[in-house]
Amino acid sequence: MATKSTTKFTANDVPSQRGRRVLITGANSGIGYEAALELARKGAEVILPARSLDKANEAITRILQQIPAAKLTPAVLDLASLASIRAFAARISSEFPGESLDLLINNAGVMAVPQRELTIDGYERQFATNYLGPFLLTALLYRHLKRRSGTRIVTISSGVANQAKIEFDNLQSERAYSPMFGAYSQSKLADLIFQQELQRRLTASGSPILSTGAHPGYAITNLQTSGPAGVLPLAMRIAMTVLKPFASQDAAHGALPTLLAATATDVMAGGYYGPDGFQELRGDPVPAKIAPLAKDLALAKRLWTETERLVGVQFTP
Ligand SMILES: NC(=O)c1ccc[n+]([C@@H]2O[C@H](COP(=O)([O-])OP(=O)(O)OC[C@H]3O[C@@H](n4cnc5c(N)ncnc54)[C@H](OP(=O)(O)O)[C@@H]3O)[C@@H](O)[C@H]2O)c1
Numbered sequence: 001m002a003t004k005s006t007t008k009f010t011a012n013d014v015p016s017q018r019g020r021r022v023l024i025t026g027a028n029s030g031i032g033y034e035a036a037l038e039l040a041r042k043g044a045e046v047i048l049p050a051r052s053l054d055k056a057n058e059a060i061t062r063i064l065q066q067i068p069a070a071k072l073t074p075a076v077l078d079l080a081s082l083a084s085i086r087a088f089a090a091r092i093s094s095e096f097p098g099e100s101l102d103l104l105i106n107n108a109g110v111m112a113v114p115q116r117e118l119t120i121d122g123y124e125r126q127f128a129t130n131y132l133g134p135f136l137l138t139a140l141l142y143r144h145l146k147r148r149s150g151t152r153i154v155t156i157s158s159g160v161a162n163q164a165k166i167e168f169d170n171l172q173s174e175r176a177y178s179p180m181f182g183a184y185s186q187s188k189l190a191d192l193i194f195q196q197e198l199q200r201r202l203t204a205s206g207s208p209i210l211s212t213g214a215h216p217g218y219a220i221t222n223l224q225t226s227g228p229a230g231v232l233p234l235a236m237r238i239a240m241t242v243l244k245p246f247a248s249q250d251a252a253h254g255a256l257p258t259l260l261a262a263t264a265t266d267v268m269a270g271g272y273y274g275p276d277g278f279q280e281l282r283g284d285p286v287p288a289k290i291a292p293l294a295k296d297l298a299l300a301k302r303l304w305t306e307t308e309r310l311v312g313v314q315f316t317p
Contacts, residue, residue: 008284009256014263017044020150021101022262023092023141025049025079025134026108028059030221031156034255035105035262037063040070042263044103047096049077049088079108079133080119082311089140099146103262106134106155106191111184111223116177123310124172126179130187135194135307139315149208154262155195157188157215157272159280162291164189166303171310180236188215190303192272192291197300199270201317209317210269212261217275217282218247219254249275249282257285 022039026032028050036046040063050056056074063070075091078084092100109130117125123132138153145151164185169175173183195213202209218240257273267273272290277283293299308314 009260009264011038011041011252011256011259014038014042014259015265017042017263019043020103021045021047021096022103022105023047023049023101024103024105024107025077025137028055030223030251031216031219031255031258032105032107033059033062034252035107035258037066038255038259039103039262040067040072045071045073047073047075047092049075051078052076077137079137080125080129082121082133082136085133085136086140089137092141092144096144099144101141101144102146102151104138104141104145104153105258105262106138106153107258108134109156109188109223112179113183114179116173116183118172122172124174124177124183126183126187127171127173127190130184131190131194132307132311134191135315136311136313138198139311139313142315142317145209147208149210151209152262152267153195153198153209153211154258155191155198155211155213156258157192157195157213158185159215159217159274160185161189161192161215161294162289164291165293166190166193166299168302168306171306180233189291189293190307192294193296193300193303194307195272196270196290196294197304198317200297200300203269205317207317210267210271212267212270213272214257214261214285215272215274215280215288216251216254216257217249217277217280218243219251220244220248221251221254243281247278247281253282257288260285 027036027048077088119128198211274280274288275283276286
């Protein structure tokens with residue numbers, strides 16, 4: 001469990017982002033939106049890909065109402081489609097060639113899809129959206145990240161990673177499908193393993209780029225309503241209802257671990273951040289517990305290799 005914060009990190013502590021170009025997925029909603037808003041407030045130019053141009057533009061309109069001078073680029077990206085990711089990466093390459101990005105935040109996600117769904121590529125929807133898509137996106141955009149300190153790749157995981165496991169014979173839930181504690185949890189553990197393994201590989205290659213991670217605790221966003229209604233086990237639904245009034249936080253607070261991981265000057269290489277309260281559900285952002293499986297080097301190596309095969313790309317940072 002995280003230790004209590006002594007110096008509180010707030011959105012005001014985000015250093016100036018002037019001159020920095022940020023790409024954040026899932027920024028039309030929830031913690032991604034709040035993170036994009038604060039980064040724009042501090043002067044970052046923000047690329048906001050969403051599943052439709054309308055959704056991206058709607059988020060941009062909301063941000064501009066607060067920050068009229070913000071520089072924001074809408075785009076279309078469906079992380080559940082390898083072709084969409086490739087098309088989006090190609091657009092970034094032509095519109096922002098060379099080493100053009102300072103920060104990539106892999107934030108978008110879906111939770112507890114009621115029935116097992118396969119993507120157009122034949123992969124389970126949560127594993128594809130939450131993990132395979134961000135892996136491919138990072139691999140394709142890696143050459144556009146500036147080779148200098150301050151450049152970061154931030155991957156959003158979840159507290160449920162602590163209870164998860166990686167089942168190589170059930171990565172696509174082909175053997176059994178459990179929306180929350182199977183598929184979703186596995187995808188978020190895979191995110192954490194990726195974030196940690198990416199840092200190891202960046203370090204080994206002498207890269208100054210950092211791979212950091214965060215989880216928002218229990219933040220009230222569209223995640224709870226767009227996915228799981230009615231599919232969570234009864235005990236989980238009761239626990240969430242009971243916990244909500246005193247163990248949840250709003251999306252703006254949920255975005256603080258992301259903002260810390262993305263911008264604080266004193267983050268650790270491979271640092272992973274979450275709230276400091278009970279069970280890391282709410283509170284001020286501090287270093288979070290890293291699930292023991294996310295420290296398993298052999299598991300990380302195997303998952304990386306298998307992921308390269310699934311997304312059809314070799315990623316050598
Ligand atoms: N809220 C929590 O308590 C909590 C806890 C642990 C971890 N997290 C993680 O935090 C991240 C953000 O979630 P949130 O709580 O802010 O939820 P949210 O409000 O539902 O936002 C999720 C975002 O991901 C986007 N998204 C979903 N599927 C996508 C796809 N196929 N391609 C591209 N974008 C897609 C959504 O777009 P649409 O608007 O089109 O659906 C939305 O913008 C997720 O990775 C989630 O797993 C959240």
